[in-house]
Amino acid sequence: MSEALTIEGLVKQFGGLTATDHLSLSVTKGEVHAVIGPNGAGKTTLIGQLTGEITPDAGTVRFAGRDVTGLAVHRRSMLGLARSFQITNVLADFTARANVALAVQAHQGHSFRFWRKAATDQRLIGPAEEHLATVGLADRAGVTASSLSHGEQRQLELAMALATRPAMLLLDEPMAGMGPEDSARMVEILKRLKGDLTILLVEHDMDAVFALADRITVLVYGRAIATGSPEQIRNDPDVRAAYLGEESADA
Amino acid sequence: MQMIRVGFIALVMLALAVVPVVANAIDEPFYVSLFTRMLVLAIAASSLNLVLGYGGMVSFGHAAYLGLGSYVVGIGFYHAANDGMDWALNGWMHLALAIIIPGLAALLIGAISLRTRGVYFIMITLAFSQMLYYFFIGLERYGGDDGLSLWYLSDFGSVMDLNDDSQLYYLAYGLLLLVLFILYRLVNSRFGMVVRGAKSNERRLMAVGFPTYRYRLVAFGISGAICGVAGFLMANQSEFVSTSEMHWVHSGDLIVMVVLGGMGTLFGPVLGAVGFLMLEQYLPELMEGVCHIIGGSSCGIAGEYWKMVFGPLLILIVLFARGGIDGLLQGKVGRNV
Numbered sequence: 001m002s003e004a005l006t007i008e009g010l011v012k013q014f015g016g017l018t019a020t021d022h023l024s025l026s027v028t029k030g031e032v033h034a035v036i037g038p039n040g041a042g043k044t045t046l047i048g049q050l051t052g053e054i055t056p057d058a059g060t061v062r063f064a065g066r067d068v069t070g071l072a073v074h075r076r077s078m079l080g081l082a083r084s085f086q087i088t089n090v091l092a093d094f095t096a097r098a099n100v101a102l103a104v105q106a107h108q109g110h111s112f113r114f115w116r117k118a119a120t121d122q123r124l125i126g127p128a129e130e131h132l133a134t135v136g137l138a139d140r141a142g143v144t145a146s147s148l149s150h151g152e153q154r155q156l157e158l159a160m161a162l163a164t165r166p167a168m169l170l171l172d173e174p175m176a177g178m179g180p181e182d183s184a185r186m187v188e189i190l191k192r193l194k195g196d197l198t199i200l201l202v203e204h205d206m207d208a209v210f211a212l213a214d215r216i217t218v219l220v221y222g223r224a225i226a227t228g229s230p231e232q233i234r235n236d237p238d239v240r241a242a243y244l245g246e247e248s249a250d251a
Numbered sequence: 252m253q254m255i256r257v258g259f260i261a262l263v264m265l266a267l268a269v270v271p272v273v274a275n276a277i278d279e280p281f282y283v284s285l286f287t288r289m290l291v292l293a294i295a296a297s298s299l300n301l302v303l304g305y306g307g308m309v310s311f312g313h314a315a316y317l318g319l320g321s322y323v324v325g326i327g328f329y330h331a332a333n334d335g336m337d338w339a340l341n342g343w344m345h346l347a348l349a350i351i352i353p354g355l356a357a358l359l360i361g362a363i364s365l366r367t368r369g370v371y372f373i374m375i376t377l378a379f380s381q382m383l384y385y386f387f388i389g390l391e392r393y394g395g396d397d398g399l400s401l402w403y404l405s406d407f408g409s410v411m412d413l414n415d416d417s418q419l420y421y422l423a424y425g426l427l428l429l430v431l432f433i434l435y436r437l438v439n440s441r442f443g444m445v446v447r448g449a450k451s452n453e454r455r456l457m458a459v460g461f462p463t464y465r466y467r468l469v470a471f472g473i474s475g476a477i478c479g480v481a482g483f484l485m486a487n488q489s490e491f492v493s494t495s496e497m498h499w500v501h502s503g504d505l506i507v508m509v510v511l512g513g514m515g516t517l518f519g520p521v522l523g524a525v526g527f528l529m530l531e532q533y534l535p536e537l538m539e540g541v542c543h544i545i546g547g548s549s550c551g552i553a554g555e556y557w558k559m560v561f562g563p564l565l566i567l568i569v570l571f572a573r574g575g576i577d578g579l580l581q582g583k584v585g586r587n588v
């Protein structure tokens with residue numbers, strides 16, 4: 001089995017607070033690896049260090065067989081690492097189609113192309129509309145992102161990540177703030193992606209986690225207190241005590 | 252509303268096209284120079300709009316590129332007049348250098364400034380332009396503080412004669428159309444999408460793989476180059492080159508023109524420049540007139556205080572019509588962007 005992503009001894013401190021505490025973790029190619037943990041456990045901080053937005057104080061991140069610890073955000077994207085944001089982070093005044101088209105464009109060579117109109121460029125629009133269809137937004141392509149519903153914006157987040165044709169997706173609570181219907185739809189979408197892509201999934205929605213994950217890591221105060229199959233995690237007494245509590249019994 | 256907007260803009264552009272004809276017909280050649288200034292500032296404001304309106308980069312130093320462009324003409328003239336270097340008046344060379352030098356200066360200044368954000372960016376662009384301002388004041392040879400009066404203008408041989416106000420006007424008009432066309436292509440190209448995207452959400456753009464810095468920098472360089480063209484025209488229009496054009500106040504004026512006309516729209520800065528100069532020209536007379544009507548005494552003084560009305564008026568327009576004049580034409584009133 002080959003590893004898509006390997007984290008070793010990662011440390012990140014914010015002042016006196018240790019958000020990532022000597023964290024080691026590996027994600028196998030093709031698996032859905034869920035990272036769960038209470039609020040403030042350091043999940044978003046972890047993703048930030050994987051994408052390069054946050055510089056770790058110590059430790060290494062290896063992706064696709066190379067050390068990417070010091071690599072700039074856009075370079076990691078080029079290597080096939082894509083993320084979605086916990087708090088929707090799209091181009092609010094662009095249409096859904098233009099949002100995705102820009103993500104497509106980022107991976108079609110440099111953009112020092114000054115003359116041809118981008119909005120009618122089939123090499124951008126074609127793939128953009130395919131990715132919108134993948135996430136179920138085909139009929140919303142022309143709508144300004146800020147006018148989309150919350151659930152639709154979450155789908156757009158995912159479409160933008162997919163449009164970079166990544167090898168690995170880092171999803172930071174893709175179901176955040178969604179109602180049960182939208183959540184179920186998102187689970188279906190992710191199920192279809194499973195296998196083609198390696199996915200690191202941060203999510204509070206336990207139904208979604210247990211429906212999708214091959215392996216789960218539990219993060220508490222920046223430390224991984226357990227890693228294992230959904231079954232193992234469900235029955236781990238430490239995890240139950242620290243995090244899952246009562247609600248896990250029937251999850 | 253779209254009809255009104257397109258119609259109005261077409262009307263303004265058509266009216267601008269016939270200014271010299273009308274001015275000569277009614278024997279008021281003064282209008283030709285007033286409107287040439289409008290065209291020149293429309294080009295400068297359009298160049299600023301590329302970075303400010305489309306790119307979200309609030310440059311408070313665009314007067315520097317205007318000044319550099321005009322000094323190309325001034326320095327060429329100086330050497331032609333004093334050292335007998337006739338070739339230094341070559342208009343094509345002036346035009347080329349007035350694109351290249353301000354363009355390179357903008358790349359250099361942008362390379363440093365664009366590493367900062369927000370207020371810091373504003374202050375750094377301002378600081379660089381003031382540096383250039385004092386640099387040219389120190390250049391005694393080229394007039395220093397007093398500037399240079401140009402007895403000869405840029406020489407285009409038999410192609411055109413810039414001493415003829417109408418010909419200079421149509422050169423400015425042609426260049427404005429060209430600049431607008433280039434900007435239109437630019438902002439709708441792949442490059443333009445990155446620059447506009449970076450204004451909307453730079454973090455997201457980096458996350459999908461764009462090295463946004465270099466695109467913003469090139470946009471800044473292009474903006475400086477276009478602004479240099481305006482400087483070239485300005486020198487030939489005023490037949491005078493001085494540091495005063497580089498003063499930060501003019502950078503502020505350019506920002507006001509862009510905001511007044513409508514940021515991030517193609518024709519907004521043109522409307523802004525025309526509106527700004529119209530107000531500057533006619534507000535004093537208007538105020539004096541109003542003063543007489545309401546029966547005030549010593550109304551000459553009322554005309555002198557026009558700036559006290561001008562400033563608040565601009566603020567009102569900007570607050571009331573967030574999209575500037577162009578926004579008003581689209582029916583955007585109030586706080587919607």
Ligand SMILES: Nc1ncnc2c1ncn2[C@@H]1O[C@H](COP(=O)(O)OP(=O)(O)OP(=O)(O)O)[C@@H](O)[C@H]1O
Nearest residue numbers: 014017019037038039040041042043044045046086
């Ligand atoms: N830029 C920052 N500066 C200071 N402290 C920070 C910063 N970012 C995060 N933190 C702190 O680090 C800890 C981990 O935050 P993080 O956002 O990674 O948690 P999380 O697991 O994603 O939580 P949630 O489930 O609420 O999204 C929190 O205590 C948070 O307050």
Ligand SMILES: [Mg+2]
Nearest residue numbers: 043044045086
């Ligand atoms: Mg988080």
